[in-house]
Every structure is written in structure tokens, then in C-alpha cells.
Amino acid sequence: MNPAEFWKNFRLGEELSISGAFIYNGLRRFYELRKLDHPDEIFEVLYNLSVGIERLLKIAVVLLEHADSQDQEALEQSLRTHNHLELLRRIRGHCRINLASPHNELLALLGTFYKSHRYDRFSMSSITDLEKEKDALFSYVGKHLNVDIPVSDSLFGTPNDARYKKFLHRIVQTICRALYDVVRLRASYLNLYTYELRHGSKAETIFLGDADIPAENVLWKELLLFFMNTKSSSGYLDFLRSIEPLDFDPELVDEYLDCFQSDAAKSLVIGELESHYEDVADKGKRLELIEVIGSPGVYFDDPDEEESLD
Known part of the structure; x- marks a missing residue:
């Protein structure tokens, strides 16, 4: 060539x-x-x-x-x-x-x-x-x-x-x-x-x-509903459930959801996140756990698979 x-x-x-x-x-x-x-x-x-x-x-x-x-x-x-x-x-x-x-x-x-x-x-x-x-x-x-x-x-x-x-x-x-x-x-x-x-x-x-950007927005909403409502169990889902949620305001759900689709919305809510983190006893440990979420190459043992092996 x-x-x-x-x-x-x-x-x-x-x-x-x-x-x-x-x-x-x-x-x-x-x-x-x-x-x-x-x-x-x-x-x-x-x-x-x-x-x-x-x-x-x-x-x-x-x-x-x-x-x-x-x-x-x-x-x-x-x-x-x-x-x-x-x-x-x-x-x-x-x-x-x-x-x-x-x-x-x-x-x-x-x-x-x-x-x-x-x-x-x-x-x-x-x-x-x-x-x-x-x-x-x-x-x-x-x-x-x-x-x-x-x-x-x-x-x-x-x-x-x-x-x-x-x-x-x-x-x-x-x-x-x-x-x-x-x-x-x-x-x-x-x-x-x-x-x-x-x-x-x-x-x-x-x-x-x-x-199809509207379809991409449908995707994250459907995934959100899945995570909120699934009764299934897996190593990853159990890990997510093990992390204590921060005390965000339920009355501001609409503003929080907007963070998934708008950079401007994130900038308006980030201050509240920083305020919540001031009350976290071990901020470094929590950030380590949060960093795992969505990271590539992360694998969690599946309890159901372990039971089947026994």
C-alpha cells in the first residue's frame, strides 16, 4: 500500500x-x-x-x-x-x-x-x-x-x-x-x-x-424500571442492593430523573450530592463501591450458581 x-x-x-x-x-x-x-x-x-x-x-x-x-x-x-x-x-x-x-x-x-x-x-x-x-x-x-x-x-x-x-x-x-x-x-x-x-x-x-435518540431515551427509562422492579437475584444485583442509598428528596424525583438525559440538570443537582457526601462517614470507601458500578471487566459470583455446584 x-x-x-x-x-x-x-x-x-x-x-x-x-x-x-x-x-x-x-x-x-x-x-x-x-x-x-x-x-x-x-x-x-x-x-x-x-x-x-x-x-x-x-x-x-x-x-x-x-x-x-x-x-x-x-x-x-x-x-x-x-x-x-x-x-x-x-x-x-x-x-x-x-x-x-x-x-x-x-x-x-x-x-x-x-x-x-x-x-x-x-x-x-x-x-x-x-x-x-x-x-x-x-x-x-x-x-x-x-x-x-x-x-x-x-x-x-x-x-x-x-x-x-x-x-x-x-x-x-x-x-x-x-x-x-x-x-x-x-x-x-x-x-x-x-x-x-x-x-x-x-x-x-x-x-x-x-x-434514533428518542429510542435511546426509551432505553434508559426501561432499564431504570427494570432495576427498580426486578425481583431477580444475581451477584451484581445483590451488590447494588447492598449499598445504602443517599437521602435524596422524594419530592424532587422529576429533577433527579432529568439528570439521566440532560447535562444542565446534572449541574443543578450536583450541589445536593456534595452536601450528602459531607454526611458520609467513610467517603473514600463509598466512592470505591460506586466506582465499581458500570466498570468494564467486573464480575460477581452468582449465588444461584454456587448453590447448584453444591
């Missing part, structure tokens, strides 16, 4: 995984948002999506345009761009890719965000135009869903409607599937394995799965 083949086979394969991780993180973060009022949270969504999709576009461009006889430095310099639509234009110069206006407009939005909006607050002129990325997202989603997303000043804020989540998920998934197909087909033609994805990775979820 020559250096060019190694580059396209392995280094771009790593980039594909990085791309998928960014895209998944962006979709996951948008799904987690209860409100659409905070610029830092909108920024996080758009940043992850823009970086992830830009890298995916560049992978496809390299696979389509690179040739041994080509000026390598010129190709690499041409990739130093954040213009998503220009990268898509280069791809379309080599193959057909079925993306419509809503997809192209999102790519334009992400390109503008990454090139200019993300730097705006470093300029004094931003004091007269406070939330460009938020306004751009509201305008885009509102246009294609034919809704007027209110910019609320009330204490309740602007809810992140399920329609918005479903719409953005569908548009991003369509873009990613189309671009991944380009990568897969071109890599196969070149007898490369750039398109291969690690099982269980975020990239696999994005490019080969449905990135």
Missing part, C-alpha cells in the same frame, strides 16, 4: 469516525434542549453539526479528486475552507447527489455560522445584533415547517417543540446518508475501506443507523 492509499484508507477512515461523532453530538444536544433561549446552547448544536458535516464533505472531495499526478499541496490548500456549499459543488462535479433546497439551505446556514457567526461576539458591532445564530436557526426551521417560532421574553422561554427536533434530525440524516454513500461507493471503486465504521460508534449510528 503506497502512502496515498494509506492516507485515504486509514487517515480518512479516522476522519469519518470523527465526523460522525461531531454530527451525533450536535443532534443529541439539540434533542436535549428543552428551551431555545440560550445562545451558548444553540452555538453548541450548530458548531458540532458544522464541523462534522464539513469534515464529511472534505472526505468525499479527497476521494473524488485526489490523483497521484495531482499537486498534493494545491489539493490540501483547497480544503482549507469552511464553505459547505462550495465543497458540495465540487462533489457534484463528479457524481450525482440527491439533496434538495432544505438540505442546501442548512449547509449554507452551517457554512455562514462557522465562517462568521461564531466569531461575531469578538467584535464590538455584535452589541447591536446579539443572536445571529439563533435567529438564523429560527428562520430556517420556521420557513420549512411553516411556523413562526416566537422569540419569547417570558419566564417560560421558547420551547423546543418535538416538530423542530424531528425536522432537524431528518434533514441532517438525509445529508449524511447521501454523503456517506458517496464515500462508500468511491472507496469501494478505489478498493479502499475508508467507509468501514467501528461497531457501536457514534459514526455508525449516524451513517448506518437512524440516530
Whole structure:
């Protein structure tokens, strides 16, 4: 395998995984948002999506345009761009890719965000135009869903409607599937394995799965119900039951459950956890026990198996 083949086979394969991780993180973060009022949270969504999709576009461009006889430095310099639509234009110069206006407009939005909006607050002129990325997202989603997303000043804020989540998920998934197909087909033609994805990775979820984030939330809730209600016994379950629970407030169950699906919720409850730990007699011993939970390679003897051996 020559250096060019190694580059396209392995280094771009790593980039594909990085791309998928960014895209998944962006979709996951948008799904987690209860409100659409905070610029830092909108920024996080758009940043992850823009970086992830830009890298995916560049992978496809390299696979389509690179040739041994080509000026390598010129190709690499041409990739130093954040213009998503220009990268898509280069791809379309080599193959057909079925993306419509809503997809192209999102790519334009992400390109503008990454090139200019993300730097705006470093300029004094931003004091007269406070939330460009938020306004751009509201305008885009509102246009294609034919809704007027209110910019609320009330204490309740602007809810992140399920329609918005479903719409953005569908548009991003369509873009990613189309671009991944380009990568897969071109890599196969070149007898490369750039398109291969690690099982269980975020990239696999994005490019080969449905990135079904609502189903992931169903999963943790079902597992929680299982742990709460199972009467079964095992070494691991007996270990979990042997740890005395902290004295959390039953009246705040809704806030505690939100910690399973929201980083912001964790930050609101962590202070209470620290307060409880002040009352723990042997904090170090408890932390050792807690560390075991969920750690890989942990094995507990099963009492039922021991009895059967007797």
C-alpha cells in the first residue's frame, strides 16, 4: 500500500469516525434542549453539526479528486475552507447527489455560522445584533415547517417543540446518508475501506443507523424500571442492593430523573450530592463501591450458581 492509499484508507477512515461523532453530538444536544433561549446552547448544536458535516464533505472531495499526478499541496490548500456549499459543488462535479433546497439551505446556514457567526461576539458591532445564530436557526426551521417560532421574553422561554427536533434530525440524516454513500461507493471503486465504521460508534449510528435518540431515551427509562422492579437475584444485583442509598428528596424525583438525559440538570443537582457526601462517614470507601458500578471487566459470583455446584 503506497502512502496515498494509506492516507485515504486509514487517515480518512479516522476522519469519518470523527465526523460522525461531531454530527451525533450536535443532534443529541439539540434533542436535549428543552428551551431555545440560550445562545451558548444553540452555538453548541450548530458548531458540532458544522464541523462534522464539513469534515464529511472534505472526505468525499479527497476521494473524488485526489490523483497521484495531482499537486498534493494545491489539493490540501483547497480544503482549507469552511464553505459547505462550495465543497458540495465540487462533489457534484463528479457524481450525482440527491439533496434538495432544505438540505442546501442548512449547509449554507452551517457554512455562514462557522465562517462568521461564531466569531461575531469578538467584535464590538455584535452589541447591536446579539443572536445571529439563533435567529438564523429560527428562520430556517420556521420557513420549512411553516411556523413562526416566537422569540419569547417570558419566564417560560421558547420551547423546543418535538416538530423542530424531528425536522432537524431528518434533514441532517438525509445529508449524511447521501454523503456517506458517496464515500462508500468511491472507496469501494478505489478498493479502499475508508467507509468501514467501528461497531457501536457514534459514526455508525449516524451513517448506518437512524440516530434514533428518542429510542435511546426509551432505553434508559426501561432499564431504570427494570432495576427498580426486578425481583431477580444475581451477584451484581445483590451488590447494588447492598449499598445504602443517599437521602435524596422524594419530592424532587422529576429533577433527579432529568439528570439521566440532560447535562444542565446534572449541574443543578450536583450541589445536593456534595452536601450528602459531607454526611458520609467513610467517603473514600463509598466512592470505591460506586466506582465499581458500570466498570468494564467486573464480575460477581452468582449465588444461584454456587448453590447448584453444591
